[in-house]
């Protein structure tokens with residue numbers, strides 16, 4: 001096997017670790033000491049480098065700022081009992097990054113560069129991984145167009161960055177979500193299945209309106225007369241109806257969540273029956289009325305599983321009872337966390353340890 005060479009490291013002069021209050025973490029507030037940076041030009045990725053986390057230089061004309069060639073991943077690393085770090089599902093995240101890059105006419109990032117970049121960066125900043133239950137080191141790989149011109153074109157130059165930071169559990173309390181019947185996150189033939197920056201920026205407005213109405217997030221739908229449910233905020237979405245876990249099938253308007261895939265695998269292991277099928281919003285109201293809607297939850301890297309306590313469907317609001325520790329969403333959260341932290345066997349080969 002060809003070994004990827006050690007990536008050159010410029011160490012930070014003094015670590016910022018002591019400035020972080022690990023008991024008061026906020027998602028996205030703290031960045032670890034180092035980041036990986038790699039440039040693409042002349043149709044090739046150049047030698048990567050690990051450098052102190054800090055500002056980057058680019059021209060105001062950098063194409064990403066104008067025409068939106070900017071994509072990212074969200075991943076996590078955890079501290080194991082023996083002090084090593086585990087990085088969750090590198091290959092699966094890389095696969096999705098490749099699909100996103102292809103959709104946005106951006107060059108593929110070689111797997112070796114992605115994997116070794118992650119391993120060497122996280123090994124270097126391993127002291128930044130928090131150990132408290134529910135917390136983790138969030139990893140943000142990012143690729144964006146840097147070519148310096150504002151002509152409308154596919155960029156010939158890019159920057160690939162991996163940065164990391166310690167994060168607490170994503171949602172401290174269950175979410176109130178509103179079925180969206182006016183605004184769309186994704187459309188047929190669009191970029192909804194890609195993890196590109198514009199999908200997130202485009203979602204802010206509807207989310208802001210929902211917040212003004214007392215909700216935390218929107219439940220995105222296909223805006224058809226049946227309002228088929230697609231995603232919850234920035235997450236995939238699951239319901240427990242009767243004895244089955246039900247989730248919308250993947251499509252060109254739904255992001256293929258790595259956590260979604262992991263949860264489906266874990267449902268199989270826990271003997272929970274799953275149905276992937278279209279879910280009209282009215283079905284949620286009916287299931288609530290007949291007492292079979294037992295749970296609703298989002299899944300995503302940041303949150304793992306995020307319980308939903310209320311669903312607004314037009315004028316009606318479904319209030320769901322508090323979830324006990326036996327609820328499916330809580331069992332799945334524990335099963336995932338146990339694997340991620342090395343407390344349960346990694347039978348699927350999801351972890352890379354460094």
Ligand code: COI
Nearest residue numbers: 074075234300301302303
């Ligand atoms: C994640 O769940 O990791 C995401 O990428 C969604 C969000 C934090 C942007």
